[in-house]
Amino acid sequence: MDNRLGEMEIFTRVAATGSFSAAARQLGQTPSAVSRAITRLEERLRVRLLVRSTRSLTPTPEGEAYLAEARLLLDRLADMESRIGRGTQTPQGPLRVSATVGFGALVVLPLVPAFLKTYPQVQLDLTLSDAVVDLWQERTDLALRSGRLKASSLTARRITTMRRVVVAAPDYLARRGVPRHPADLGGHDALLYNFQPPEWAFRDPATGEALRQPVRGPFAGSDGTILRQVCLAGLGLLRTGDTVVAADIAEGRLVEVLTDYAPPEPEALHAVYAGHPHLATRIRAFVEFLAAHVPTCGR
Structure with missing residues (x-):
């Protein structure tokens, strides 16, 4: 009799550790037993799941697809055993x-x-990046994304809303003047996200017309915390989410400008994850916790 669930668990451990030896230590088996289990799995599926090198083991595209499905099945099994064994999830x-x-x-x-x-039984692994991650490729359970979402098979749960604001340090505005219209930004230094096009979106308060204003400046960065520091140093204007600079505005370190031209609709921030009828309880718990504790901004 084969042991498909056992092989599935072995494969997920090998994929997570990138090593037969490391997976064997976690599972209390020998490296040769782990290797044989992977070989049996590949022979049964008639496809290679791992690329083997002298230094690491990397899933093939077929291995990535198998890994995603295996995690869902193992999560469902764990939840089922939890319900039956303890009467709760x-x-x-x-x-x-x-x-x-x-x-x-x-x-x-x-x-x-x-x-x-x-x-306390959850082990949280948090990665901060302004790049849009591929949940499957990055082996990520959940991503927090702002703005309009592209159509996909993923499930999205709105966590909060926020506004996009344009801010600058008081000393920058004293030197360069306060922009009154988006067109004035042509004479100002903008601090830019290096993965976004060099233009900012506004809305004409009189007509409701959407405006796109090209901007340029002396500095670009990969994330909001870097750009916030440069903005606080007085190097230019920054357009970012209000959650990033709310405390700075409240305490006078930064000043919001062009408020009349801000888009009236707040921007939604979603938790995005692979939807499933038996969603892992750790994912559901984290989403519900954020929805209950994250304040709603952009009002």
Whole structure:
């Protein structure tokens, strides 16, 4: 009799560690037993799942597809055993989350201690990046994304809303003047996200017409926390989410400008994950925790 679930668990451990030896240590088996299990799995499926090199093991595209399905099945099995064995679902296991740097650092990170205290059996792995990650390729359970979402098979749950604001340090405005219209930005230095086009979106308050204003400046950065520091140093104007600079505006370190031209609709921030009828309880718990504890901005 074959042991498909056992081979599935072995494969997920090998994919996570990139090593037969490391997976064997976690599973209490020998490296040769782990290697034989992977060989049996590949022979049964008639496809190569791992690319073997002298230094690491990397899933092939077929291996990535198998890994995604295997994780769902193993999560479902764990949840089923939890319900039957203890009469309840206890969030547990590794939870891999990706968030934008500004929102992650200023909003998500302060909530981490309370979340882990509430769910002590969850091991949270948080990556902060303003790049849009591929959940499958990056082996990520959940991503926090702002703005309009592209159509996909993923499930999206709105967590909060925020406004896009244009801010500058008081000393920059004293030197360069306060822009009154988006067209004035042609004479100003803009601080830019290096993965976005060099233009900012506005809306004419009189006509409601959408405006696109090209901008340029002396500095570009990969995330909101870097650009916030440069903006505080007085190097230019920054357009970013209000969650990144709310405290700076409230305490006078930054000044919001062009408020009349800000788009009236707040921008939604979503938790995005692979939807499933038996969604892992650790993912559901994290989404519900954020929805309950993240304040609604952009009002």
